Amino acid sequence: MVNRQNYLWVKAHLAYLQEVAQLHTSSVGRHRAYLRQLLLWADDTLVTQAEEIRPTFPAYVVASAQQANELTLAPTTIRKIMQSSQRFLRWLKQTCPTECRTLSLAWIETLRPPRLANKPTEHEYVTLDDVRMLAQVRAESDDLSLRRDQAGAALLFLSGMRVSALGSLPIAAVDIPGQAIKQWPALGIRTKNGRTATTYLLPIPELLEIIETWDNFIRHQLPPTAMWFTPILNDWGKLTLSAGAAGSNRNVAIGRRLRILFELAGLPYKSAHKFRHGHAVWALQHAQNMADYKAISQNLMHGDIRITDGIYAPLLGDEVQQRIASLAGEPGPALGNDQSMTAYLSQLSRREMSQALRMLADAITR
Numbered sequence: 001m002v003n004r005q006n007y008l009w010v011k012a013h014l015a016y017l018q019e020v021a022q023l024h025t026s027s028v029g030r031h032r033a034y035l036r037q038l039l040l041w042a043d044d045t046l047v048t049q050a051e052e053i054r055p056t057f058p059a060y061v062v063a064s065a066q067q068a069n070e071l072t073l074a075p076t077t078i079r080k081i082m083q084s085s086q087r088f089l090r091w092l093k094q095t096c097p098t099e100c101r102t103l104s105l106a107w108i109e110t111l112r113p114p115r116l117a118n119k120p121t122e123h124e125y126v127t128l129d130d131v132r133m134l135a136q137v138r139a140e141s142d143d144l145s146l147r148r149d150q151a152g153a154a155l156l157f158l159s160g161m162r163v164s165a166l167g168s169l170p171i172a173a174v175d176i177p178g179q180a181i182k183q184w185p186a187l188g189i190r191t192k193n194g195r196t197a198t199t200y201l202l203p204i205p206e207l208l209e210i211i212e213t214w215d216n217f218i219r220h221q222l223p224p225t226a227m228w229f230t231p232i233l234n235d236w237g238k239l240t241l242s243a244g245a246a247g248s249n250r251n252v253a254i255g256r257r258l259r260i261l262f263e264l265a266g267l268p269y270k271s272a273h274k275f276r277h278g279h280a281v282w283a284l285q286h287a288q289n290m291a292d293y294k295a296i297s298q299n300l301m302h303g304d305i306r307i308t309d310g311i312y313a314p315l316l317g318d319e320v321q322q323r324i325a326s327l328a329g330e331p332g333p334a335l336g337n338d339q340s341m342t343a344y345l346s347q348l349s350r351r352e353m354s355q356a357l358r359m360l361a362d363a364i365t366r
Helices: 004-019 025-042 047-052 057-064 075-095 128-135 144-159 163-167 205-219 250-265 272-285 290-299 305-315 317-328 341-346 350-365
Strands: 180-183 197-200 232-235 238-241
Touching: 004 025, 004 075, 025 047, 025 057, 025 075, 047 075, 057 075, 128 144, 128 205, 128 250, 128 272, 144 163, 144 205, 144 232, 144 238, 144 250, 144 272, 163 250, 163 272, 197 290, 250 272, 272 290, 290 305
Parallel strands: none
Antiparallel strands: 180 197, 232 238
């Protein structure tokens, strides 16, 4: 049974994160999920006596996340559980020093994810060929749902947006002539942590044509505030477009429709987020210099280029193999034919230059 005082402390901490630290609601929700593990581990013991609880918290998390010798939680999730728990316990010790006098900062610092053996995994993402096959599924002119699904799949790949953004994307936010998407929460779009950015579509003509055809079709029938991935009404077999707003379960509905589309194309299902991975992989494979790399990172709405490198560089396994195999050829300029390292660095701010040099140092020491 969860100790009531522990629960109240966690509740107060979450309120602090939202009201004082001003974290986004979605971030607070993730902290709530992570801290649930701490509450379950402590059970009916006060967290101020955490040093005495056995098994230790890191061991408990790994054990509870393990089934048939396989982790059901990703290593990154385990790390975030530890970080969130540390943040909570530090806050608690500062807020309630008397109650926490037996809880040492030294012990709090020991909350680290245990070292786990890295198992080889095959990274999965939607490829351009996958999207082409999805687009080739025959759709009758009156099958609005299938036509919309194909356009939505193409837009997910070309834009790299998250499914929450697609599900809340109004027609007004799509600029086909400029090949731009206004991912602005002010327009009602649900972005991660409420970030605002104008992002751009990959220059793949055959997919742009699919998006443009659907865009022209709905613009002549719906107001700018209507959803681009439009809800479809079925009235005794007759399908019509709806100008209604996105529902709370829109992401689930999009996933369900994509599953049907993959099945019709004879492809194994890949989630909507795998389109974002595919967007990043295609873009990184075509990057010619570090300026391209930075543009891709910004287009993915990452706050730091190292996030792009950490998440998507591992997906480029085949690319790494090809580039290593090509090292026997004649040496060429590292940053493409049109930009030297000196020219590139001269365009960077001091902070950006520091990041670029850190990335270079990391690459050398890996």
